[in-house]
Amino acid sequence: MIITQRLIVLPFIMSLMPMAEIRQRIDAQYCEETERRLSDECLADVWGGKEAVRRKRESYRRLHDDHERRVSSGFMSKEMSLNRFLDEMVKMNTPPGLKGAVRGSTFNQIVKEAIRDVMLPEDRFEVQFEARPHRGAAAGKMNEIPDWYIRDRETERTMIGYNQVDLWGGGQQRNRGDKYLLQPCDPDHSTTRVVCVIARRPEAIDENSYVYKIFANGFQQDRLCYIKDLKRIILSFFHQEGKTIGLHRQSTDKFYTKPGAVSECIRLWRQHVLVDAQSDCVMEPSAGAGAFVAPLVEVCDNRLFTDLHPAHAAVERADFLTFRPDDWAVLRVPGKVHVVGNPPFGRQGCLAHAFLKKAMTFASTVSFILPRSFKKDSQQDRVDRHFHLVASMDLPEDSFVIESVDHRVPCVFQIWERRDTLRAKAIGLTATFFEFVKKEDPHDVAFRRVGGNAGSVYKETADKSPSSHYFLRFTNGQSLDENYRRMCSLVFLHGNTTGPRSISQQELLRALDCVGDA
Structure with missing residues (x-):
């Protein structure tokens, strides 16, 4: 062409x-x-990390201190916090380019x-x-x-x-x-x-x-x-329609949870979630073939099982993402609502996040089987901060069946509980002896971040793709061989993803933190 x-x-x-x-x-x-991910609010932290913006931020800090001494000028109200002021200045003054x-x-x-x-x-x-x-x-x-x-x-x-x-x-x-x-x-x-x-x-x-x-x-x-x-x-x-590709099922897939996996999830759930059988309600919004139905029936008198494509007599047809809790009398209980289940995952867990977000608008606890990537700080930081993670358990990878065939999916069962206090966000680490740079910039090694060889370090980088590697430039003054040996000594747990093995920059920095500074 x-x-x-x-x-x-x-x-x-x-x-x-x-x-x-x-x-x-x-x-x-x-x-x-x-x-939303491209909005000013979500990108403010990225803009704020740029040197030009950091300098402006410090200038506005000094300005704000002056304004605090001159509140009567009316420039800002007393209630606006320093951080809120600085964040607004970042959004207003980051160069359009x-x-x-x-x-x-x-x-x-x-x-x-x-x-x-x-x-x-x-x-x-x-x-x-x-x-x-x-x-x-x-x-x-x-x-x-x-x-x-x-x-x-x-x-x-x-x-x-x-x-x-x-x-x-x-x-x-x-x-x-x-x-x-x-x-x-x-x-x-x-x-x-x-x-x-x-x-x-x-x-x-x-x-x-x-x-x-x-x-x-x-x-x-x-x-x-x-x-x-x-x-x-x-x-x-590419004429791949209708084929089971990837690990993230669509809502129409016959994707079932094995009884053994359900039993382990319910066991952990009952250890951490107290349910009043008379005044509370349990809901499974992705009930499908009813894997969670029987164990939840034993726990609570008030229950609701729904699915977009029900395959069990006790499951009612409903689209949870357009679901209105007020329309269901069973959810109007004097006690708490507990949501439990195995929602569809979607691209990069987008449907799992959507189910979590919806459930957290009305539930007191939300307990879902989720992609194992939800063990990562980056995924958890997207969860409503009024909810706190109280338990997390890896599931065996052969816990699921599609069309009567075992399907291997790295998953985790997590229990989230609503609290009055906001959950703290994870604090990001910064590199202490190297910089992340582009391939075309001077660099010392390439670090494989995704795929079966994730975690490998290479001195020869000419054939290494930026889409699958980080490129690092050492800044600590030690020899290339010393830094290379240190990088090669790192150990990573490759279980925190549902798809290909991958290592985020923060995971790399945490691994380095475990072996100490150079």
Whole structure:
């Protein structure tokens, strides 16, 4: 697929998708969680870590001290805390260019997580980020480095991906929209597909607008999508629909929990959760075939079992994510509501988080089987801080069955309890004798962060991919060999993920902390 810089005025040969269908597709695909992660509030800490912003932050600290002495000026109320003031200053004064760069980098990471979560077989599919394809149908035909590509080694079909927060904001966004969505498809569209992944919802669309043409052509040809629809487009293009790929089931999968795993979960649950059989209520919102039904019936007189696709007589049909607790009389009890179960996981645990968030709006305790990644601080920091983790237990990896076949999934059973006090967030560690740098910057070693060889350290880095390695530059003045030996001595527990083995920067820093400073 040869892509030129010359823009072509599109002769719209096909009839364009109706406006109503476009709005329906946007409503169905738009992901609030993605936009939340790209919001000023979520990125403030990242911006605040940049040197230019840190200097401004200190300046505003001094200003704030002056204002405290001159409260009568009315610049700020007494109630606004110092930290709140500084955070507001960070959001207001971070340079627009830096905000855009951080937002774009964060969106790239979100898309990267979604693609990895599809879990295409590694022996058949090549997945690369920020690199040109050198083999397959698209080899040598891209004049712009894509954000990602996927190549099927058997058929040489290749999907090229570009990530844009939006495609109508001007500059590069508009150029990519023109180039990849408003130009006619190339003749080899069946073997090579360019896909633009976006995050933002357009403020307005009318049938004469540029935005309408972008969505009409993109949606109609599966060349434009939000993060929610990316997996479908990937599987459809590579003819993988309907196959059990990855470890994160869809809500329609016949994904059952074995009785032995349920018994262990209930045993731990009864040790930590006190249930009043008459005044409390227990609920299983993803009951499916009813694995938790019998043990919960024994515990409480008031109970509710629901599922989007029930497969047990005691389970009622309901979509928990649109569920209204007030509509169910059984939940209006004088005591507490306890939610227990095994929810679907979704990409990077997004459905598990959605189930947790929903349950925590009305329950006193929430006890779920979750991806083992929920043992990580980064996942737990996303949980409502009024809830505290009171117990966590690893489950055997063969605790589940899909279509009567054992399915290995690294999972954990966690019990969260509502309290009046807020849970403290995890304190991040900082590197003491090295820096994380880009591959193109001077560096000393590459550290494998994902895959079967995660934790390996390499002095030869030319062939190491930035998508699967950290690149480190030592700063402690010791020899390369001494630092290399120290890095090689680290020991990691690879059980805290549901998908491929992975080591976060914080896990690397904690491992180094265990062996002491250099």
